[in-house]
Amino acid sequence: MKRISRATLAGLVLACAGVGHAYAGKGFFGGMKVNGDIRAYDFTRHYSGPVAGQQAFSLGGALNVLSGSVGGFGVGLTFYTAHSLGLNNSNPALVDGTLAGFDGIDTLGQAFVQYANRKVLVRAGDQSITSPWVNPSDSRMIPATYQGLLAAVKPIKGLTISAMRITRFKSRTSNHFSQTDLYNSTGTFNVGGTGGLTGKTEPGLAAVGASYHAAGLKTGVWGYQFYGLAKMAYAEGSYTLPGAGSVRPFVGAQVLRETGSGQQYLGPVDATVYGAMAGLKYAGSQLSVGYDDLPAHPGAFGNGDVVSPYTTGYATDPLYTTSMIQGMVDRKTTGHAVKIAATTFLLQHKLRVIASFADYFNTVYSGYSSARTNEADLDLTYFLGGPLKGLSVRDRVGVAHNLPVVHRFVYNRIMVEYDF
Numbered sequence: 001m002k003r004i005s006r007a008t009l010a011g012l013v014l015a016c017a018g019v020g021h022a023y024a025g026k027g028f029f030g031g032m033k034v035n036g037d038i039r040a041y042d043f044t045r046h047y048s049g050p051v052a053g054q055q056a057f058s059l060g061g062a063l064n065v066l067s068g069s070v071g072g073f074g075v076g077l078t079f080y081t082a083h084s085l086g087l088n089n090s091n092p093a094l095v096d097g098t099l100a101g102f103d104g105i106d107t108l109g110q111a112f113v114q115y116a117n118r119k120v121l122v123r124a125g126d127q128s129i130t131s132p133w134v135n136p137s138d139s140r141m142i143p144a145t146y147q148g149l150l151a152a153v154k155p156i157k158g159l160t161i162s163a164m165r166i167t168r169f170k171s172r173t174s175n176h177f178s179q180t181d182l183y184n185s186t187g188t189f190n191v192g193g194t195g196g197l198t199g200k201t202e203p204g205l206a207a208v209g210a211s212y213h214a215a216g217l218k219t220g221v222w223g224y225q226f227y228g229l230a231k232m233a234y235a236e237g238s239y240t241l242p243g244a245g246s247v248r249p250f251v252g253a254q255v256l257r258e259t260g261s262g263q264q265y266l267g268p269v270d271a272t273v274y275g276a277m278a279g280l281k282y283a284g285s286q287l288s289v290g291y292d293d294l295p296a297h298p299g300a301f302g303n304g305d306v307v308s309p310y311t312t313g314y315a316t317d318p319l320y321t322t323s324m325i326q327g328m329v330d331r332k333t334t335g336h337a338v339k340i341a342a343t344t345f346l347l348q349h350k351l352r353v354i355a356s357f358a359d360y361f362n363t364v365y366s367g368y369s370s371a372r373t374n375e376a377d378l379d380l381t382y383f384l385g386g387p388l389k390g391l392s393v394r395d396r397v398g399v400a401h402n403l404p405v406v407h408r409f410v411y412n413r414i415m416v417e418y419d420f
Helices: 006-016
Strands: 033-047 054-066 073-083 105-116 120-127 145-153 159-170 205-214 217-226 230-240 247-260 270-282 285-294 335-346 351-362 372-383 391-401 408-419
Touching: 054 105, 230 270, 247 285
Parallel strands: none
Antiparallel strands: 033 054, 033 408, 054 073, 073 105, 105 120, 120 145, 145 159, 159 205, 205 217, 217 230, 230 247, 247 270, 270 285, 285 335, 335 351, 351 372, 372 391, 391 408
8 A cells, every 4th residue: 555645644634623714814825715525435346247346445535725815816726635544455456446546646636826806717737627528527536637727707797708728637546647638548547448549648638618607598618629639519508497386497408519630549530419408497306308319420439439538438528318337428439328317305405316317329330239238326415414514425326237248337436525
């Protein structure tokens, strides 16, 4: 087991002390904010067939420090740590390496300078990015972060226009930033599941986007340039109708078009996605049906699959039918999918229940022979209140059938988290 550094211990001490308030006063130090989380995760994988099961435990968390503002300027730091405490199997083949890698992590995931006011944000350095196809993918111990420049303006109420240039990436299992993405292999664990860019480096991405929210309307349009790989145009929108009483119907749509760019390290790219969603909202609960169609394009990457350098293998893309374990992008194939999902709160909103079932109808071609897969997920989160406010216990169970190599895959993720 990797030795825990003094910086790690100091970070955990601060976290346990509950340093999470905004200091009184103004200025660089007077307006400083400190918060974070402590996480204890235990993941278990069970397979049918010849593949051995895997398990992993990790304890760690994050400590965020954001300075006050001086003339609009400030700095931010986030220290992340995650360690198995020697509780995992000594055989790497029996360890779920997606949880926190195999040797533990101590990393400064965010370190940026920024200028911010009510209308403008300009941030440079290592940072968290939130956009449809470039995001934190925060379903493990440590989120993914990015190195580069981000700018956003809000010219009118409800409208945000953003631009970014990202040069380096740090995955959820890495200590360091590098000129890679999820199609590269990093260390002993291939975070993307493909290894298609082993030994190569990529110069990152550039993107521009705009989002508009007003009443029940939410829209977004983005353009991404994944250098050396692909260029993507993506649009999404949803509208929640006023409805009768507390029941409010909603509809949504998404469309994507992607072609090759630059050296096309993964080969020719030709991908199209059409998606639609409809459902009902009621007093915090929601029921929805989503549909996505990815037409086949023979000869292109994945027979016409989407090239997604920062979500592939993570199952964190914005498609309506992406589930806990997989989505159409992660399957490395084309076809269409349907997903039914429901969310509700029980026990005076202390218990959140999310249940879903997705059916994937895959195009059969030389690189993929499973014509149909499905996945059922159950996600239970209990939020403690009173003196334990900020503490939650979550159990996510996913069961997928008819995957390549294995007939059934059961993934259980137990997550205890304290946010301070």
